[in-house]
Amino acid sequence: MIEDKKLIENYINGNRYSADLLIDKYQNLLYKLCNKISKSKDEAEDLFQESWLKIFKNIHKYNSSQTFENWIYTICINLYRDKYNKKKRWLNIVKDYFSNENKEVEINNSTHNITPLEDLLHKEDRSSIRASLNSMEDKYRIPLILYYFKDLSYKDIADILDIPVGTVKSRLNTSKNRLKSLLKEEFYG
Template sequence: MKVERETISRIVQGDREAFRQLYDDYFDYAMRTAILVTKQAEWAKDAVQETFLRVYRNIWQYDSGKPFKPWFYCILLRECYRVMEREKKVIPFGEQLEKIGVEPNLPDDAVDIYDALQSLNDMYRIPLILKYLHDYSEKEIADMLELNVNTLKSRLHTGREKMKNSLGGEPYGTKA
């Protein structure tokens, strides 16, 4: 965290090498998240590029007393939404991988999980991604998505139920 604060301080002072370091540290995670959110590699690239531009231009607004990652991901999610709104179409995860020439080399159950996740409405899918793939707390996610914590908890619960049903699991609370 101290190294991150020093890097951000250097960026605020105009150090381009410090920004390059931040970019290198966050690019892979940002791309993975953007692909999961937008369901389209090209859109993800646009969202990530615009995210880094906005971070660079607005780093002076960042509150160094708070963790950087949630601030960064809040900007990334807004950019993903903006790109999706602009494009107004969604391509399933598997198709977008094929489109960029990547053959998913995942076990069948992992592909099923990705398909189930990608089939969810954004209001359930994005909180699940942030909670279970990025390990954010419910409070952090609620802040990023500008939701009440109880609303977020409800969406996480519903999203888990929809995933379970999609994967053929037993409905919550049933006995085997």
């Protein structure tokens, strides 16, 4: 597989096929992110398309000190902030949704013989977690998502959000405490 840097260079020099290769390589990752941070499928698809337009419009600004994946995440999240935060849109995401949730449920049901009642309770737990995450401010929720659900480092998150690493650590700590408090309130009254 051709390195991203070479594909980007080829695209800048007029090779449009390189754009197709970059899209093929990153479309699933980007679409999953768009789908998780948007409130509806239509918004996710709009954000996905707008992200690719902005990526290729600004590809000449890409700096290889950051991975291309993190760079496109940065563009996507900034577009989300610019467009959807103005409308008071909230992230709609839980850990299970970053992985292939449906396959996990199928595997768990088949290997552990989960009853329909247990499955319903599991779904209610996910719904409570989703609601708790949705009630948090984006500045706390986004670092939490990127760190725990996308397995990004503090440095990568800092680069994507354009904030200092110390701020990432502080926001992660605050978000963990807030989420813990919200979930305690939800489950234990």
